Amino acid sequence: MADYETFQHDVLVIGAGGAGLRAAIEASAAGVSVGLICKSLLGKAHTVMAEGGIAAALANVDERDNWKVHFADTMRGGQYVNQWRMAELHAKEAPDRVRELEAWGAVFDRTKDGRILQRNFGGHKYPRLAHVGDRTGLEMIRTLQDHGVHQGIDVHMERTILTLLKQSGRVVGAFGYDRERGRFLVFRAKAIVLATGGIGRAYKITSNSWEYTGDGHALAYLAGAELIDMEFVQFHPTGMVWPPSVCGILVTEGVRGEGGILTNKDGRRFMFDSIPENYRAQTADNEEEGWRYCQGDKDARRPPELLTRDHIARCIVREIKEGRGSPHGGVFLDIAWIKKKIPNGAEHIKKKLPSMYHQFKQLADIDITEQPMEVGPTTHYVMGGIRVDSDTQMSRLPGLFAAGECAAGINGANRLGGNSLSDLLVFGKRAGEFAAQFAKENQLGDINGNEIEDVAREALRPFERSKGENPYTLQRDLQETMQDNVGIVRNEAEMTSQLEYLRKFWERASHVGVSGNREFNPGWHTALDLKNLLTVSEAVTRAALERKESRGAQFREDYPEKDARFANVNTIIWRGEDGRMNVRLDPLLEMPDYLKQVIEEMK
Amino acid sequence: MNVQFKIWRGDASGGKFREYATEVSEGMVVLDAVHDIQRTQANDLACRWNCKAGKCGSCSAEVNGMPKLMCMTRMSDLPLDRPITIEPMKAFPIVKDLIADVSWNFRVKKKIKKFKPRPPDAPDGTWRMQQEDIDRVQEFRKCIECFLCQDVCHVLRDHQMHDRFIGPRFLIYAAALEMHPLDTENRVAELREAHGIGYCNITKCCTKVCPEEIEITDNGIIPLKERVVDEFYDPLGWLWRTGKRKREP
Numbered sequence: 001m002a003d004y005e006t007f008q009h010d011v012l013v014i015g016a017g018g019a020g021l022r023a024a025i026e027a028s029a030a031g032v033s034v035g036l037i038c039k040s041l042l043g044k045a046h047t048v049m050a051e052g053g054i055a056a057a058l059a060n061v062d063e064r065d066n067w068k069v070h071f072a073d074t075m076r077g078g079q080y081v082n083q084w085r086m087a088e089l090h091a092k093e094a095p096d097r098v099r100e101l102e103a104w105g106a107v108f109d110r111t112k113d114g115r116i117l118q119r120n121f122g123g124h125k126y127p128r129l130a131h132v133g134d135r136t137g138l139e140m141i142r143t144l145q146d147h148g149v150h151q152g153i154d155v156h157m158e159r160t161i162l163t164l165l166k167q168s169g170r171v172v173g174a175f176g177y178d179r180e181r182g183r184f185l186v187f188r189a190k191a192i193v194l195a196t197g198g199i200g201r202a203y204k205i206t207s208n209s210w211e212y213t214g215d216g217h218a219l220a221y222l223a224g225a226e227l228i229d230m231e232f233v234q235f236h237p238t239g240m241v242w243p244p245s246v247c248g249i250l251v252t253e254g255v256r257g258e259g260g261i262l263t264n265k266d267g268r269r270f271m272f273d274s275i276p277e278n279y280r281a282q283t284a285d286n287e288e289e290g291w292r293y294c295q296g297d298k299d300a301r302r303p304p305e306l307l308t309r310d311h312i313a314r315c316i317v318r319e320i321k322e323g324r325g326s327p328h329g330g331v332f333l334d335i336a337w338i339k340k341k342i343p344n345g346a347e348h349i350k351k352k353l354p355s356m357y358h359q360f361k362q363l364a365d366i367d368i369t370e371q372p373m374e375v376g377p378t379t380h381y382v383m384g385g386i387r388v389d390s391d392t393q394m395s396r397l398p399g400l401f402a403a404g405e406c407a408a409g410i411n412g413a414n415r416l417g418g419n420s421l422s423d424l425l426v427f428g429k430r431a432g433e434f435a436a437q438f439a440k441e442n443q444l445g446d447i448n449g450n451e452i453e454d455v456a457r458e459a460l461r462p463f464e465r466s467k468g469e470n471p472y473t474l475q476r477d478l479q480e481t482m483q484d485n486v487g488i489v490r491n492e493a494e495m496t497s498q499l500e501y502l503r504k505f506w507e508r509a510s511h512v513g514v515s516g517n518r519e520f521n522p523g524w525h526t527a528l529d530l531k532n533l534l535t536v537s538e539a540v541t542r543a544a545l546e547r548k549e550s551r552g553a554q555f556r557e558d559y560p561e562k563d564a565r566f567a568n569v570n571t572i573i574w575r576g577e578d579g580r581m582n583v584r585l586d587p588l589l590e591m592p593d594y595l596k597q598v599i600e601e602m603k
Numbered sequence: 604m605n606v607q608f609k610i611w612r613g614d615a616s617g618g619k620f621r622e623y624a625t626e627v628s629e630g631m632v633v634l635d636a637v638h639d640i641q642r643t644q645a646n647d648l649a650c651r652w653n654c655k656a657g658k659c660g661s662c663s664a665e666v667n668g669m670p671k672l673m674c675m676t677r678m679s680d681l682p683l684d685r686p687i688t689i690e691p692m693k694a695f696p697i698v699k700d701l702i703a704d705v706s707w708n709f710r711v712k713k714k715i716k717k718f719k720p721r722p723p724d725a726p727d728g729t730w731r732m733q734q735e736d737i738d739r740v741q742e743f744r745k746c747i748e749c750f751l752c753q754d755v756c757h758v759l760r761d762h763q764m765h766d767r768f769i770g771p772r773f774l775i776y777a778a779a780l781e782m783h784p785l786d787t788e789n790r791v792a793e794l795r796e797a798h799g800i801g802y803c804n805i806t807k808c809c810t811k812v813c814p815e816e817i818e819i820t821d822n823g824i825i826p827l828k829e830r831v832v833d834e835f836y837d838p839l840g841w842l843w844r845t846g847k848r849k850r851e852p
Contacts, residue, residue: 040651042709043748044659099729105718105783107737107744114731132741138658139744149709150717157706180698209653243630249656359656362675364630472642516647519614520699523646 002453004175004186009035009154010439011432012174012189014161015216017045018137018424019404019431020195021144022097026432027193028151032439035154035187037176039196039211042155043145046197046209047424050137051252051355052121053129054101054425055418056094060111061118062126062298067091069125071595072602074419076278077123077308078383078412079552079562081229081570084591085390086410090419090426097425098130106143108132120257120294123308123416125282125602127296134252134355140421159185161215162528163455164192164223165447170398171223172445175452177459179525182518184456186447190439193393193431194220194386194402195424199233199536201529203379203487204479207239207250213529214536216406220386221535225395227573228408228586230384230536231544232553234415235488237262237312239378241330246363248378251333251356253417255373256305258352259294260335261287262316263372264324270331271304274315279307281603291341310414310553313377317488320376330376336369345369377488381420382536383411383553384543387572393431399438403431413552462527468513471527478505478533486541491558498541505534535581542583543571606683608636610648611690614699620688621645627678634662634673637689637701649700657814660749664701665690670751670812692754705750711769714797715777719788736784743779743823745815748772752809752819758802768799771809771819778823781830791834800828 010032013024020036028034038045057070070091075082098116102108108130109117118127132139149155161176165186173188196216200208221227238251256262264270275283283304284290290303305312316331326332335353339345346369350357353368360366360373385408386395393401404424411419462468478501485498509530514523549563550556569585576582591599606627609620625639634652641648652662655674662673666689667681673689681687695703724730752771758764769777777790777798794800807820817823 040653040661041705044653044661046653048659048747049654049656102730103720103723103728105720105780105786107732107740107783109741110732110734110737114733115729132744135658135745138747142744146712146717149713155709157709180702209655209659211653244628245631245635246655355658362657362677363632470642470646472646476642514646520649520702521647522641522649526646 002456004184004452006186006188007035007154007156008188008444009033010189011191011193011435012187013037013193013195014174015039015045015195015197015404015406016042016155017047017195017197017404018140018144018421019428020045020193021141021148022425022428023193023195023403023432023435024153025144025148025151026429027436028153030433030436032436033154035156035189037159037161038155038157039160039215041157043141045141046212047137047141047421049207049250050140050421051134051250052254052257053119053131053136053418054094054098054140054421055121055124055128055416056098056130056422057091057128058095058098058116058118058130060115061296065126065128068598069602070094070128072599073124074410074416075412075599077414077416079414080412080567081551081588082412083390083409084589084595086427088595089390089430090410090423093426094422097422097429101140101143104143104147106139108139119254120302120306121417122253122256122306122312124418129257129418131254133351134254134353136421160525160528161219162459164219164400165451166223167445167448170445171400173447175455179520182521182524186452188444188447190442190444191399191401191435193435194400194406195404195428195431196406198382198405199540200379202478202482202533202537202540204483205239205248206379207236207248208379214532215529216402217385217539218532218535220395220397220400220402221539221573221575223397223400224575225397225400226387227539228384228387228570229412229543230382230539230573231547231571232383232411232413233379233540234309234381234383234553235313235377236380237309237316237377238333238375240364241374241376242328243364249359249363250378250380251373251375252353253309255333255335255353255356257294258335258349259291259338259341260305260333261303261337262305262312263332263334264319265326266324270319270324271307271312271315275304275307276311283307308414309417313488314555316377326374328374330374332372333375334372336371339369381405381415383413383415384408384540391430392434393427394434394438399442401431401435403427413554459528462512462514462524465511465513466515468511469508471512471514471523471530474505474508474512474530475526475533478537482537486544488555490544490554490556492545495541495545499538502534502538502541509534538581539573542581543573546571546583546585604683606636606678607686608640609686609688610637610640610701612648612700613697615697622686627683631678632674633666633671633676633678633687633689636678637673649698649702651702658747660747663692663749663751663754665692670754672749672751672814675814692750694754694756694760707765708748708750708753708772711773712776715773715780716788716790716793718780718783718786720785721787730785732784739822740779740783742817743775745817746772746775747815749814751812751814755808755812757806757808764799764802768802771803771824773798774800774803774827775817775819775823778827781827791830794827795831795835800824800831
């Protein structure tokens with residue numbers, strides 16, 4: 001084997017957003033050595049873009065809130081195919097994880113009596129999101145980053161992992177490269193935590209950055225772990241639609257939490273027209289009640305703009321398809337109207353939604369305190385991911401853990417806004433804790449030099465084909481076809497045709513070529529990411545074909561209703577001995593009685 | 604319309620401006636144009652970016668000589684009748700093309716004493732703070748670490764005093780800690796000596812380029828300078844503070 005620079009850690013964390021940082025902090029606190037791999041610079045991971053807040057039943061604003069309500073909300077939002085144990089742990093532990101951030105220096109917005117303020121969000125019964133204006137993710141990642149660097153974590157910035165290394169069925173390391181010089185690197189570790197985030201770059205219209213190529217999903221799948229719930233891709237209802245260059249950039253749900261309303265071109269608040277049966281009892285049936293809810297009236301029910309994301313995204317698509325959309329193919333989101341209701345409305349909007357104000361002013365010449373925004377759905381999050389044990393976050397591969405967006409289970413068929421940041425904290429901590437424990441109980445394994453040589457040779461192949469296909473063109477073709485064929489509204493014919501496209505894309509991927517040298521070469525990086533994007537695209541498509549019903553984020557126009565046959569199953573994706581992708585349905589674990597009772601009480 | 608660009612291409616050993624042209628449509632930002640050029644003409648053109656919405660601070664560069672986030676710089680705000688120049692930040696070593704080696708910033712931050720809160724105020728382990736007492740700290744914590752302020756600071760850019768001065772970003776970071784209502788640590792001695800706050804002579808270049816519009820100089824650096832003066836050059840204040848600090852837990 002060639003002489004590659006080799007690093008050695010007890011625990012290697014791949015991914016440095018909220019989950020990765022929290023895992024690294026926990027593992028390090030347990031007394032093991034920790035390496036943390038960032039695809040970008042430290043502190044730039046996707047968590048930084050989270051806006052609305054961290055969901056945790058602190059009960060600072062409404063004393064009726066507690067873990068049971070949060071648990072029931074999460075399960076209802078996920079259409080009950082969530083891993084109930086994860087939803088339970090999440091609801092119980094999120095408050096402590098938020099308070100811990102404060103102890104590490106986070107500065108949340110305050111209530112009048114000086115405690116952490118909480119705001120309304122879709123699908124949450126009570127105001128539950130601890131927040132800092134609309135830049136909560138920045139606050140969270142910076143707090144974790146600043147706390148973590150003083151703990152002796154070894155941070156590897158701008159490095160990408162190409163493969164996980166195994167020995168007798170257990171992970172023993174990872175192999176990758178550094179962006180700056182393009183050199184290959186070996187990481188030996190006793191345990192590995194994947195915290196690589198999502199897959200949004202598989203779609204054309206997305207709120208996700210270039211990093212979101214499903215790396216952890218693909219690494220785990222190829223190493224032999226299972227993926228679960230991959231059909232459930234969240235299309236956030238409100239992304240920017242105009243101008244074209246900003247299409248897909250997120251508009252926080254916090255706008256609706258602060259009283260923003262959705263209207264069509266006729267000025268109608270169309271969300272009142274379609275309130276699902278299971279939310280009817282908790283949803284306002286008139287505009288005045290909805291407004292009172294946003295103002296903190298505890299007797300009022302929440303406005304239909306705060307229904308779950310899957311439902312709102314579909315309603316927006318319907319309005320657009322039926323010709324009631326806005327000029328640039330979206331609908332209107334209006335926060336300016338609250339000026340009629342409260343004094344100093346414009347100042348209030350700027351104070352509560354500063355980065356939204358800034359974003360529209362600077363990128364679209366829209367003053368959101370004066371005019372409505374134009375918004376439409378954007379690919380935002382994947383509920384599906386690596387199948388893990390609910391308590392320890394370990395995958396079925398010994399020593400391989402996963403946390404955050406790349407792991408799955410807590411969200412079921414649809415994630416509630418705000419549950420992601422709390423998921424990162426709760427399960428990042430758990431993954432770090434149990435990975436450290438695993439590292440203490442196991443020795444370093446051996447690295448197979450031949451395996452590494454194969455991966456290195458394959459990674460360099462695009463340089464031999466300087467006249468090969470442009471990797472950006474292939475990436476764009478993939479994004480366009482996934483958007484068209486496996487998007488918000490799906491059917492068997494389009495998804496089957498997508499499998500055929502994917503077959504051709506795999507073929508084309510073996511012909512991509514890049515120019516230049518190995519030093520900081522984005523063309524090369526794009527070529528290397530294709531394998532992951534294609535793997536997760538296929539997983540989404542196969543899982544979506546398998547679930548012949550509509551539930552949560554999956555809407556099948558050929559099976560538009562929920563089907564009891566799929567009410568208690570998860571789709572599982574795994575790699576066969578022959579290298580082919582397989583899909584099956586596994587029954588959910590039976591929920592214990594005390595949790596069933598909670599759900600019954602909260603109905 | 605078709606617009607001309609001059610983009611700096613090269614690495615630590617040298618480089619030069621190369622000319623490109625691409626179509627510019629309504630609403631485009633500089634980063635879109637760079638991506639178009641990268642996608643169609645120069646696959647290996649190196650630039651950093653992530654969020655494309657002014658939230659992550661990755662795509663810092665100098666556009667027509669001005670330090671900017673490329674993702675928040677509208678093409679329509681630039682003169683399009685002549686070539687637009689794009690080059691990397693100059694206060695740091697070059698890696699390649701538009702990529703500067705900003706690793707010094709991460710090393711500096713590690714040297715600043717970490718947050719050290721007072722014991723919790725309430726039996727449940729939580730604290731109480733009033734919103735008006737944290738407004739200033741929240742302003743500083745808006746920082747997205749784009750390092751544009753470091754890029755324009757003449758102490759760093761022209762005099763290359765990276766070993767003696769931490770720069771506006773980390774003065775603001777220190778200010779956020781020093782003014783945090785819960786923090787009990789004292790960083791004033793280091794600010795004066797190792798962190799070199801005296802080198803800042805308040806030209807406010809940093810404030811002008813901050814994409815988050817943080818009042819770096821007026822709200823952060825000047826109050827910190829006053830603390831240094833109070834602590835080290837005012838004997839009565841020094842005595843009073845020394846006594847006070849001893850009484851605090």
